[in-house]
Structure formats: structure tokens, C-alpha cells
Amino acid sequence: MSRTPELPADDQIAERIEDVDVASEMQGSFLEYAYSVIYSRALPDARDGLKPVQRRILFQMSEMGLRPDRGHVKSARVVGEVMGRLHPHGDAAIYDALVRMAQSFSLRVPFVDGHGNFGSLDDGPAAPRYTEARLAPPALAMVESLDEDVVDFVPNYDNSFMQPEVLPAAIPGLLVNGASGIAVGMATNMAPHNLNEVAAAAQHLIANPEATLDELMEFVPGPDFPSGGTIVGLGGIRDAYSTGRGSFKTRAKVSIEQLTARKSGLVVTELPYLVGPERVIEKIKDGVNAKKITGISDVTDLTDRKRGMRLVIGVKTGFNPQAVLEQLYRLTPLEDSFNINNVTLVEGQPQTLGLRELLQVYIGHRVSVVTRRSQFRLTKRRDRLHLVEGLLIAILDIDEVIQVIRTSDDTEQARTRLIDVFDLSTLQAEYILELRLRRLTKFSRIELETERDTLLAEIAELEELLASDLAIRTLVADELGDVAEKYGSPRRTLLTEAKQQPAGAKRRKQAPEDLEHADVPCRVFLGVTGRIARVDLPIREEGPTTITVPKRRSKHDAVRSALDTTSRTEIGAITSRGRLVRFSPLELPTPAANSVQLGAGVRVHDYLALPDRSERVLAVVPLTGDVPIALGTAQGVVKRVVPSAFPNKPDFEVIALKPGDELIAAAPAPDDAELVFVASDAQLLHFPASAVRPQGAAAGGMAGIKLGADARVVHFTALSADEVEQAVVATVAAGGETLMGTDPGSAKVSAFAEFPGKGRATGGVRAQRFLKGEGELSVAWVGPEPALAVGSDGSTRTLPEPGAKRDASGTPLEKVVGAIGRRVG
Template sequence: MTRNSSNTTASGSDFTERIEEVDVATEMQGSFLEYAYSVIYSRALPDARDGLKPVQRRILYQMAEMGLRPDKGHVKSARVVGEVMGKLHPHGDTAIYDALVRMAQSFTLRVPLVDGHGNFGSLDDGPAAPRYTEARLAAPALAMTEGLDEDVVDFVPNYDNQFMQPDVLPAAYPNLLVNGASGIAVGMATNMAPHNLIEVIGAARHLLAHPNATLDELMEFVPGPDLPTGGTIVGLSGIKDAYTTGRGSFKTRARVSVEAITARKTGLVVTELPYLVGPEKVIEKIKDGVNSKKINGISDVTDLTDRTNGLRLVIGIKTGFSPDAVLEQLYRLTPLEDSFNINAVALVDGGPQTLGLRELLLVYVDHRIKVVTRRSEYRLARRRERLHLVEGLLVAILDIDEVIQVIRGSDDTAQARTRLMEVFELSLIQTDYILELQLRRLTRFSRIELEAEADELRAEIEELVKLLGSKAAIKALVSHELAEVADRFGTPRRTLLTDARPSIAGAAAKRAAAILEVADVPCRVFLSTTGRIARVDLPVGEEGQASITPPARRSKHDAIRSTIDTTSRSEIGAVTSLGRLIRFTPVDLPMLPPTSVQLAAGVKVADYLTLPNKAEKVLALVSLDSDRSIVLGTKQGVVKRVAVGAYPNKPDFEVIGLKPKDEVVGAVQGGEEDELVFITSDAQLLRFAAASVRPQGCPAGGMAGINLGAGAHVIAFASIPADDVEEAIVVTVAAGSETLLGIDPGSAKVSDFGEFPAKGRATGGVRAQRFLKGEDQLTVGWVGAPPALAVGPDGATRPLPDGGAKRDASGAPLDSVIGSIGHQIR
């Protein structure tokens, strides 16, 4: 290939000509490499430190410069696009608007960075034009850009060297893991799944405290992705591969339940879809499958999705077809089951690298340490500069008459500056500042203010010097700031992680299919007092006794209402407050590591069992194969023992016939040698032998358990095994009925169970607590073997007073509200 170039005179005639020969292969190789580098570095791949591509970073920075904070009004998206394109991003407006839209979509990002107003699209439709939509920064975006004015990151010129832009954002949380990323470069691509902010920050803080932490330790905090649209992740081995090598895959499934659409018709109700799968795509694939006769048994598909109730896709099942068999076809032939391939490629030091979970966290943690260090150095320099000026002002104010005399005796400003520096030994900066001093600052009060400011500045300087002199202190500060971000922006997990197939209520065939695929291993199922459920697979010791290691630290939701030892394939029951027993197998429950059992990582039992009534609560887990009967106590004082083996072969059934306005308050499995206990709202406790209650069939309504006083009701019911009677304790919490619920903590008392004498069934019991002034009812009651664990309405632990109180003594005042009491994890 040749290049022909010539020079011309002013008249246009050629006077020289130069022909340069270039090798085509070399030219193509060089041009391609330049193009590839530009795409990789400037467009397609995110930076591992802030998790943003250049266009996303420029959008957030420019919106921050425009003052589009969450407390300000929205502006037209077209204005944002124009500002970014004109000042920072030398590409088309379409690319900028597409990036802006993606950062505003709650179904795309786990923590959206842009607060959009208008039609920003859906999983099936694109957004409106930028002239029709409005945008401003979301609150988490401020955490991404916070500190840019304190020299925390390097700034680089824009494309035409007229403006400066940050090379990376400070990023107060690991955005790359939290929001994921996708992009196609030249010869490589990236695809990363979103994660839960609280979990990721927990792992980052653990890595800060333990730099040599292993991947398994980090996965105790980050067990897997947490997708914005929820759903269920099936199979965790691919996630482990991705966290180890940066490459892996997993399958996501829709959250589906079998419901009665009408009295005669059953349907599949889809409430959550796999990541980035829209309902219209699912409907289209179902119609194609039905028309091609690949999918059988479907009568109709109705999309009932709305903004109030969220996603609700109802798939009607023809009469005579098994909903479970139809669902298996849908998983196999439609996007109700979808694959997600993780390819964690990001820029590290300007070059693309494939990173595992630990490497991604290390890059972020190192970045954040540098940000905090630079910010501290900047603040130290500014405070030293200000202290220097304040000290000069104090010198001037103390000798103000002489200062004025020196200035008045000078011919010009330069002479005044020189004489002040000589007389008072001031620096040039201090002298200029004094010369600009306003007369109103020469008051006694200004001097006091300056002295106070100087003391404060010295204290801050000392603190900053101490901080910068200790790497451990900087790490502690980074960890503290991460914890604050988690508290501000963290939300509960949405995606269920399971090694088995998703659970469908009442689906015996589905459970059988799951059993064939999952090993039948010993496990322990925990139900917390706050309604979270999870399972722990138990190792079997040399003596054949399964055990777990108690948790090293308390977390939310760890007060246990009910525990059952079973196997992953066994069928167990959940007894609810409406007197129902729901069959299910624990194979699909979130599996927690036996060394770190924290029920906060579990799933809400109401969501897992798909309870139709929000007022219905799960009270206990029971074995359907046990020779011990189920014992129930109700709000109106009824007690019932259900005859062993009298359970119908149904997915759910009534275990007690409740009277109108009555409900079950406690359920447990026990034998005739146990003692039953009622606690009422008017502070009465009754204990009697379980043998005095004869077993009945499921439809029966039970018998009188306790004689209630006027206006009183049962707040707690328990069964105490004979072996635990001597060491059992009674915990009661009293409050006033006229105070707002959850405002007055009230008082609590812990007594030995032996303080309360046994009475006969259907009697009134004995007083359990004497009320203090302003108290007239018990709000919480609990009886069981110590130790007891109290939690607040938010699931956080609460302290209890010391035990040993007399039976009818008053309680000790509480500092915070107690919502429920349960056992500790063991």
C-alpha cells in the first residue's frame, strides 16, 4: 500500500511529491489495536474500583456538578445528556441516554443511581425520548461522588482539554458487585450479577479486619447474587466457580405457586421472573409452545401486573392436567428458567483482568483506603492552613493598636506588608490576610471565637495526624463508613438461593422430583420469632449425634420460636395461627453454614409457604412422623392435643376447629408427661399436666384450658418437657394499654418456673407479675429452658433483667421495646 502526499504553493501548483510505502498488515494491526484499546478502556469495561464505565462516571459527575441532588427538582434528561456530551463524553447522545436510563431502572440495578421521573422503560419496552423524561441523582449516587472536592481521586482532562473530570469516583460502597455490569469489548466481554449491598459490605468489612480471609469465609457474607427482580437461583456450584475464578454460571427460576383461580380451576401464579426477563417475552414463548404443541395443558395466560401489586402472571391449567407436570414443561421450554453466565472482567490499573470475589473486594478495599487517606491528608492541610491564618489574626488582635500604627505609617501596601512581617514575625499569607481584615472583626467576641477555633483546629489536626499515622485506624474508619452506608441504603435479600428446585405449595410430584436430585441428609430447621426460616445441614459425629457450632456473634432475627431435627427430604408441617397445618419439605429452604447460623440470611416463612392471608403467622414446626402429639393453645383459652396419626393426606388442613375471632397463640409437640402453660394479658399464669387433655381428631375444637378474666386473652402458650421443669424460666413483659404501641418499653421480669404452683385445667391460674404505675397488661410472655433471647420489633436483640424474681413481683423498667422472646440458636 502507498500513501501519496504533496505540497502546493499559494497558486495551487505542486512543487514536491512524496510517496510512502506502508505494509498493509502492520497498518491494520496497529489501527485495530488502537481501536480495541479505545473500546476496552473508554467504553465497554467498568473500572474495578467504582464499578462504572466512563460514560456512567461522566453522567454521575456532571449531574453532581449541575446540583441535581435528591432534594432538588428533576430536570429534563435531554439537558443532562447535552451537558455530558458537550463537556465530557465525545460520543453520541443515544449512548449517553441509554446509560442514564439503565442507572435509573430498579429492575436492572440492585441500587439505582439515578432517580428517574417519567417512562424509563420496562423489561419489555424501551424508555421514552429524553425530551419527555426527567432525572436527578438518587441518594446512593451521592455516596459514589462524595468527597470529590477534597482531592480524593485524580482528575484528568476531557476530550478537548477544556474541562477536568475524575479518573475514578470515590465510591463509598463496592458498586461493581452491588449493581453488576455488562459490556462487549473487542475480543472480550464482561457480565456480572448484582448482589445485596448489606452482604457485600459485610464481606468487605471482614476483609478489612482479616486481610488473609479465605473465599469460604467471604461467602459466609456473600452466599450468592441478589437479583433486583428476585426469583430463585438453582444450584450454587456455578456461583462458587465464579467467585473463585471469575467465570461461572447459574440458573435462575421464576417464583411460582399453585393457586385456585376459581372453585374448579387451578393455575400457576408467577410473582417473580428471572433477571432481565419480562412477562411479555414469557407469554410469547408460551404461546409459541402451545401453538407448536410442544407445551400441553395450558388454557390461557393472563398478565395481571400493576404498580400496586407488582408482577402477577396467571397461567391457567386445563382440567385433568397436573400443574407440576405443566410447570416442568414451562421451565424447560420458556424463560421461566434462564441461565446467567458470570464473566467478571474489569479494568485494574488500566488493563482488563478476570477477577474472583476476593480479588474484586481487595481492589475496592485498597481503593477506599487510598480515598480516605487522601481525604484525611487534604483535610489536615486545610486545617493547618486555617490554623496558620487564625494564629496570625490572634497576633494582630492582641496588638491591634500597633498593627494600625504600622499600617498608617506605611507609604503603600507593599511597605505595610514588609513592616508587619518584620515587626510581628508573620508569614506572607498571614500578613495579606491581616491587611484584608475588616474592622468589625476587631471585637472582644471575635477574639474569643478565634481562640476557640484555634483550639478546635489543633484538636482536629492532632486527630488527623494520629489517623494518618496508623494504618489500622484508617482501616477502622473505612469499615465504619461502610457500615453507615449499609444502614442507609441496605435492603433485605430478594433472591432465594437453593441447591434444589423451587418449592410449590401442595405439589407432591414436584417434591418427589426434588428428592431424586438432592441427597437426603440430616438437617435442622429453624423458625425465628420474627418469621424467618432456614435450614442447616448437620455433620454427623463419631457417636452419630448431629450438632452445629453456636454462632460467634448475635445478628438480627436470631431468637428461635421453633426448631426441628429432620432430613432434607422428609416432610414436615408448619402450624399457623389460623389453626392450619401446611406440609412442606425443607429441601428448598435457604441453607446456612453450620458454623455461622444467622437467621437474617433466611427467607420469610410467609413468602416461602405463600400464605394467602397476611394476618396468618407460622407458630411452630412439627414432625408428621413423631409419636408425640401436637398441642395447641388459643387466644380464648382453648387447649387441644391432636391425636397422633390423625393427619389427612392433604397439602394443608385444619388441626383445630376455631371459634369466631379466636386464633392459635402457641403450638408445640409434646407427650403426656409434659406440663402445659398459659399466660394471659391480665398477668395470670396457669400450669397443668398435659395428661389432663385427651387427644382429639383434627376437626375437633379442643377443650377449656384456662378460665379467663373479663377482657383478658391468652398471650402465650407453651409445653414444658418433664426434664426441663426444674430449670425452666418464665419471662413476662408489662406495659400500659393507653400508651402508643411500641413507644413505651414497659417493664420485664424473669422468674423460675418452680415459683408457680400447678393447678387444674380450666382454672384461673396465679398472678405472674405485679403491674407498676401506668401498666395494666402483659404484652409478651414466654416459658422455656434458659437462656432466653429477647428481640425488638426489628429483630435486633434486647437485654433482659436478671432472673430469680418472685412470682408476683414487679418488673424492672426496660430501655427498649421487646417484640418477642425465643430460644438462642443451639
């Protein structure tokens, strides 16, 4: 029989009702919710660059032993462990964070090694029961030394487990991998960067705490996206590095290729950050259907694991591919915007930080980690030394120790008597009582004495380290360098200046074929440090075209090669491998109107996307004309080739090099020019260019200079008839027993007229007398006066005044000269 529960009296119910102001309750609840979202979910910590869920995933995977040298486990298991122990916000959020840390297109340095379908830019990942995961090698640098009291541990959500408040983070994860998140009333969007560049900037800031933003940007010129692409416009990057906020545009890497004999197309090999090929294809189809995009015949996605990204866009016959590309940049995600908003947690407070402040916070964290680690290790070694010293006492008087123990009634009495008789501590006495008989051999005593000596040396080293703030900061810098060397990779994203538009000009909805970029005269400059820039020249009806030289010369302004052309004309870059690579100067940065500052240029190796970092670009040359190009190799071979003999290929060999040989230089050389070789043994040879008949592109050249034993060519050039009289010879000799680039050596500058001409394939004449200790020429240059010498970083160096005798010795230099080139003027 059911019973109806007795209801409380009305006055009892009334006592449980409290009047609450709705506005106050909503305000308080909302603030608590906002606080939770900001600090526990959405914003990364500036020290390790991780959100709480990411930090907990890496820590738990480390606790589970999911190291790179062990097998993968199901992602569902990782998600379950993280959710059950540390993160009570649901499995979907945990798996999403795990997936992102495994995607190479999302993070510049992934921390999770995924096995299975972890998604793409257009598709989501498979369910966690189908995928497997383990820590990637870089993740070990994030969690190393956690057992050495390097960071504070805090309780989990129910106080049943402990978790790190922050990871040690030997990798500057916030700058390297970036971050994005939406909190309450604020959001963060940080771009990924190159690990090598960030580590170099941090090392520079450690060595120079007062370093300016401009100095740091010499190391970190801009973001480096996992997908590559091109950043157009550096002004927004500087704003972001200065204030924490800025925006810039990113472009896909697109090349114009001949798809068939009669059809050209656009081949996309890199897309803007987080833009997938399906999204691009969809926008192109929508534009074509709406008749906003013209000139497109078809779009084919040939992306696969072997070739990577490859999106082929066919261009209809009669349309200018370059104009079609500009149209696609405006109307599709082939050009996208990236807005930087560096909001991060610093000491528990959301702050917007620039590049310098982000590096300072990270360096401070690493200094704290290294200090606490060193103190922990010092304590451990002192404790161990204390026990080892007690064992040595016991072994030296082992018979008496045994007698004391045997005559004791119990363990407590034995411990007390050992302390009194041998003046031991409680820990030492306890350790001796637990000593095994096998440790009483003579060999064990030798081991203990060796261990004692090692511990004393390590303790002294740690005490010296902890006593010096400079030593700790130096160790932090060294560890950063080791991490960068181990996990760093070359830059993928190209940086270029934006095209200037007239003030107040509105962007046109339709792009006429040839009006986006006029085919204007320009001059392309290649610097000796590998930077390339373009200067647009005014169109003049009469008189020569001139350019303006900046009053204050910047870095990298020594010129290796220059070429007059037009912005839409293809030109060639000749490399040290004997190759010619076709390219267009259209996207080259233009430092300023009618002026030259190669420091604002782009690295030519990155611009041409050369696959091998050791391949150097030596000259820029025309692809048409009848003026031969002279080529000189390190083994003394010379060749002249006419541009009209070049095949119509994107890249090809211009000289057949012998094994072990490489190209040194290339320059225009008409018949009345003078070809000049300078060898490492200080021999200079010059002879008329007419002595070398032009050959085809496949030929291997002929003997140019006869080299001595172990000598090689260090400089080759072609002087025009107008340059011969005013040319100078600049040589720099280095020590024969010192590392190249460390000894400034000596230099001299002589008039080229002092060097008599010799026949081709002869040894030439001496160009510099070596001082004691000097073994060879490290740098040489022949060209019109004056010469401009630079260091390896592009900064200018001072050469002796011209006028030295042909075979005189050099004048000692104060700084190392890395290269010599022409001055612009």
C-alpha cells in the first residue's frame, strides 16, 4: 500500500526561499563562466604556448610512456585517460586538440605522431577508435625534466592527481606553432614561425638584453607557415611584432607551366595557411558560373602523398596566364588575409604581446626551468655524496662495523652505536645497515671512490652554474641552439613587399588582362649575400636611365650581378651547379621608388625555391640576345654561350661540369671584353674573350687558367672594354692554419692595369704576396672602382686604399670580409 509523503508546512517552505537580484546573479555567473573560458580553455600560456587541454594531453601521453620509440596506441585510450584523470570537459574537445597537434599542415612542429586518418584541410579525421597516436620526437623537448622539480604541480579537477601548471618547453611553442582561440570578450590568433629563426632571435636577446625590434627581425623576418606560400606586404608583420596586432596577405605559390604543346596553365603547389584545395576549386567554379572569372578552362586536383600539393588550373587559349592569375588572387582563396592578435596569458593575466615581449617571457621561463633543474640535481648529488662517504667509512673499517652490528640487541641500537662510534648521520647509518655483503669487495671500494670524485666534480660545476646568472642564460641559449639543430627545418614561406596603390584608389571589380601589372622597365640586382631586388625605372625618351643610391648604405648592398629588363620579361638565374633557372622578376620586392637597398630584398634561393640549400645563384642573365655569357668554374674551365642557344625549358644545364667542379661566376662577355681568373694561390690571369669561341648549352667549355697544385679559382669575371681602364683588383689573404671565416687576414687593392695579359690556359701572374702564416686567397674581386666589401651578415667592411703594387703584400684587416661586389651608383 503506497503512502503519500507528508508535505512540509507553508511556513517551512517559505523559509527556504531566498530573494536574489537577477542582474547580480547573472553578472556573477557570467564572470565565473568567462573566467573559466579564458584561463582554462581558450588562451595559451605565454611560457609553453599551450592551452590546458594540449598541456594535459602531452603530459598524460608522457606518463603513459607513449614515446617515439614505442608503438602507437588507440587515440580513444589517450582521450579516455586524459578525460578521466585531468580534463573533464568532454572527449570531443580532447580529441580535436590531439588531432590538431598531429597535423603537419596545422602546426609548424607537430607534437603528436599520428597513425591513421587524422584529416586534411578539407575533411575531418576518423573517429578516435580508428586512429592511433604517440608522442612525436619534438614533444620530448616539451616534457623533459618534469621529474626534476622544474615546474610547479597543481591538483586536477577532483584533487586525486597532480598535473604540471606549465611544461618545461625546451621549444618556444607559442611562436613556433602559433595559436588560435575564442574566449569571452577576447580572442587570440597567432601565426606559426620557423624554429631556427625563433631560436636565433632568442639567443640574440639573451646575449643582448637591450636588443631592439629591428635587430630581432633580422632573425625573425616574418611568419613561416607549414603550408608555405608567400606573404605579401611586410608592414603588417612589423605592426604585429611591435604592438601584438597586425594583418597581412598570404598568397599561394603558383607557377605558369606549359601543360601541352598549345596550352598553358597555372600549377598551384602551395596554398595559404589552412586553405584547402577543395575550397579553392569551389570558389573558382562559383566565379566561373557567375561570370566573374574568365579564362579558366578546367581545374584538376592532382594532389597526392608522393608529389604533395598540385592543383592544375587550365587557361583558355588567347588569355594571358599572368592576368588570369591576378584575377584568381582577387576573387578566390589563392590570396587570403591573416590577422595577428597576440593575446596570451602572462602570470595568469591576458596580455597582448609583441615579438620582443613574447621572447622575454619565454626566456624568463627557461631561465627558471634551468635554475630549478640545476638546484634539483645539485641536491640529489649532495645527498648521494653523503651516502657514498658513509659507505667508504664502513668499508675502510668493515670489521669493526660488523662487530658493532653483531653485538647490538636490535636495529635501533645498531643504528645508534654506528652513529656514535663512526660519527655518521642517521641516513648514513641506515644505508650501512642495508648494505649487502657483495658490496664489501675491493672493487666496490674503487667504484665508490670513483663515484665520489665524479660527484664532487659535478657538484662544483653545478654550484658554479647556479652562482652565475650569465652562465645560466648562456646554458639556456646553448640548449635552444641544440633544439633548433635537432628539430628545425628550412623556411617554407616566402616574404615579399606589397605592391603600392595610389592613395584613395578603389580596387576594381574586373581585372583587364594587362592592366594589373604594367610591363615597365626595371633593373634586377643580385647581392653578394644572396638577396635579390627589383628597381622599376622611369621611361625616358632621351638620355640614360639613372637610379638613386641611398645616402645611408644598408646591409647587403654589395652587388654581384645586375640586369636591365622589364617586369614581365622572363630572365635566367645561373647557379653554382651549372644550371639556368627561368623566372619572372614581377614578384620581386621593390625597396623604394628608383632607389636600391638590397637589405629589403628577398633571398634568391627562397624566391626560386631551389631544392638544395648548397646551390648558390651566381648571376642574372637575359634569355635573348646575341651577347655571349661567359662562365668560369672552380677548376679553371671557361665557356661562352649565346642566349639564343638556350633551350625553351624551365631549367637546364648551361655547362657540362666535370665531377667535383662547380661554377664560380657568369657575366656578359662580348668579343672585346677581357676575361679574368683569380686563383686561391694568388695567381691572376686575363685574356681577350675572343680567344674563347661560343659553344652550345650542352658543351663543357675549354681550359681557361692553368692551376697550381691544390689551387682553385676563387673569382672569375668579364670586364667590358669601358671598364678595363678604371678596374681594380681586390684580394684578401687568409691564414693557412686557421678556420676559414675566423681570421680577418690581410687585403690589398691594386689597379688592374698593372697586371699584364697572358694567353688562355696559362698560369697568369702573382696578385698578392702572402705574409707569414697566410696560405691562400679567401676572397678576390675584379671590377670598376670602388669596390664594396661586406661581412657574412651583409654589413660593410673597410678595404685598404687603392694603389698597392701588383705583387705587394696586404694590409691587415680588422674584421673578416665575406665577399666583395660592385657599388651601386
